[in-house]
Amino acid sequence: MRYLPLTDPDRAAMLEKIGADSVDVLFADVPAEHYLDGPVAGLPLAASEMAVEKHMRRLSKKNLAAADAAFFCGAGAYRHHVPATVDHIIQRGEFLTAYTPYQPEIAQGTLQMLFEFQTQVARLYGCAVANASMYDGSTACWEAIVMAARLTKRRGVLISGGLHPHYVSVAQTMARFTDEAIAYQLPTLEADPGDDALIARISDDTSCVVVQYPDIMGRIPDLQRIADAAHEKGALLIVANTEPVALGALEAPGNLGADIVVGEGQAIGVGLQFGGPYLGLFAITNPKHVRQMPGRLCGETVDADGKRGFVLTLSTREQHIRREKATSNICTNSGLCALAFSVHMTLLGEKGLTALAAENHRLACLAADRLDKVPGVRVLNDTFFNEFTLVLDKEARPLVRKLAEHGVLAGVALGRLFPHGEGLDDGLLVTVTETVTEDDIETLAKSLEEALS
Template sequence: MRYLPLTQPDRQEMLDVIGAASVDDLFADVPSEHYLDGPIEGLPLAAGEMAVEKQMRRLSKQNLAAADAAFFCGAGAYRHHVPATVDHIIQRGEFLTAYTPYQPEIAQGTLQMLFEFQTQVARLYGCAIANASMYDGSTACWEAIVMAARLTKRNRLLMSSGVHPHYVSVAQTMARFTPGHIDYELPVLASDPGDAALIGRIDDETSCVVVQYPDTMGRIPDLQRIADAAHEKGALLIVVNTEPVALGALEAPGNLGADIVVGEGQAIGVGLQFGGPYLGLFAITNPKHVRQMPGRLCGETVDADGKRGFVLTLSTREQHIRREKATSNICTNSGLCALAFSVHMTLLGERGLTALAAENHRLACHAADRLEKVPGVSVLNEAFFNEFTLVLNKEARPIVRALADKGVLAGVALGRLFPDGEGRENGLLVTVTETVTEDDIETLAKALEEALS
């Protein structure tokens, strides 16, 4: 029996209210080539539950899982070892529905966890205050851009070419659908990410400069230099970090002049799960800006008896305050992912994170040295953490597909991230974490040598 609670008159009434002629009008922004013209191939039109389970298992066997291959993919989604303790703790009943805690008197565990999470993110980023999480890194980046516009009362931003293209795309989409009183320019510079070309574009109308650290190609920009140039013009520096483990080895962005630091927390505590759920991190260096920070902030206090307690100190979302005063429409913090991040970070501790970062960098250096010996391969980066770009003597995308057929996930072709070309067709982004062995590196080197010969 199908469950269809709305009648056709119900649908028509809603369409009339919003001024749409049909349901199809709601999907006008989806390119027509992405519409299905029939049932999904491989799935039966109708079947019993057991038959569906068998069919889905058959389809799942077509996947090549990260754990079953020599795995070198990254580009914003990272495979790190997640201790079993993390999964055990996040499945406890008091945490499993870790949404925004409306009633502090019965949500002390969740509130305390978010308070500790905020502390960990603030220390990781070198910032004064972190919020209780965002949806993911890309939307956190957009929220930072909007916050910078509110603070500076300017609407022009500069975004380095080193920022992940998906983050750029989210910013462009959000700018397009932001109410008309906000009008953003999104010049994306095709230049080296930290340097004269970017700095030379900062002017008196610039609200913020957005730089990724390390950037999409694994390079490490000079944040202090960019921060000084931005501040001289009254602009803010927003730093994006997609690999938090890198901050176990690199200086925290907040210590290098960043005003707002945002990023993706998936790499710590949250495994690769077909693109989600993810975890947005958001922190600021100036406490005076806290009331313009989106999302929620948990604080520590004492109750009437003087006992330690936790409360939802700041909530700037639409459900809590008038819409015109809200600084964010975010509805649910990624509470369960934030918990996983916090548990994993607690297990690591400061020394553990530093050791993990050192092992990532050691293996990445070993991989870069070995792969550069392969004929037809050169390493683009002068410096990197655990991610670097190879330049091949052939287009990278067919090579990646050929190696995947042989059980080697060689990395992410830059042609996939930058489909418009820009001379990056031969680029291959390789990521090396502690889950990669030296045997895996040798397997990749030999597979590349064979494919490029």
């Protein structure tokens, strides 16, 4: 039985305080057709715990797990091997401290980990300063956009068609409540990432240009060229990276002119986990901008006895005093996921990350070469890391569903990512990580041949 501590007088007092006649007023923005007019169809009013467990197990058996299939899905969430050591270490007592380390004397384990995490992210991104993580990649991207507005005093936001559509959607949703004017065009099935067209749209009103690297189709934009064009107009370049393993092979965005680098850290240390929780990464190249960063920053110091210690150096969280001065109100720190990322990155080391990236790229090249030989299939990309787009001679979404019924998760249909995009229905985004075997690649190729014949 749930414990509901509020009484009817409590609720009446709160409603009176905010000037609402009833609780229903608080849901006025929800369209009427989405209201329930009774119990959810098919659900019993009550059930025993054992009955619920049995029912949930039956439902779970309908899932096709990534480990039980030839798995080629990516598009912002990647299946990599996470060593068992990661799960063991994150449960150690040194890290079982406060989620929010406001009292450094009892949170040294968490603070030291976050300090080392920041160092790893800064080096990975080629930046001067990284914060102590954010909620996820999409919200980190939005935070970068509003940070750019604060720095440039401009409101024009130019988003590349290659940015993940979920990131675009978050930005468009948040911009409804701010003055940001977002300019975005849907991508097309072209091998060229469209750098020329993007650069041509940069104006004197542009606060930032947002580019994904590699982009949603696996293409690799010319960051240095875009950065030079943006800076010439006084705008900042924001680079979003959804696959951090790629930076074991590609040049770091911060070394190519990016001003703010954000991304999703899930691929390192954090499993797919049915879509979350994930890990937002955020870093900047100019340390002078550090006070405009969202989130929190851990620093190294010495205590009264001269011993090395760690503290929360900057913290612009929404619950602090002077909340109207805060740089963010969605900058939740994904502490446990940041710890898992840091442990996995430490286990890999620089050489390990480079070797992992090389293996991902090797297998992806094998897959691209093999799939390009399948009748009715064309590999779109000229360049890629571990993710590339196939152009099929029929719509991709029904084909993906058909192959899933035969134990092959062939990738992500672009028609699913861009339901309103024209000319994208035949695109299939295929991802190949170190967890894919050469037998899996052959299975996918033969399955495509059969499905397209």
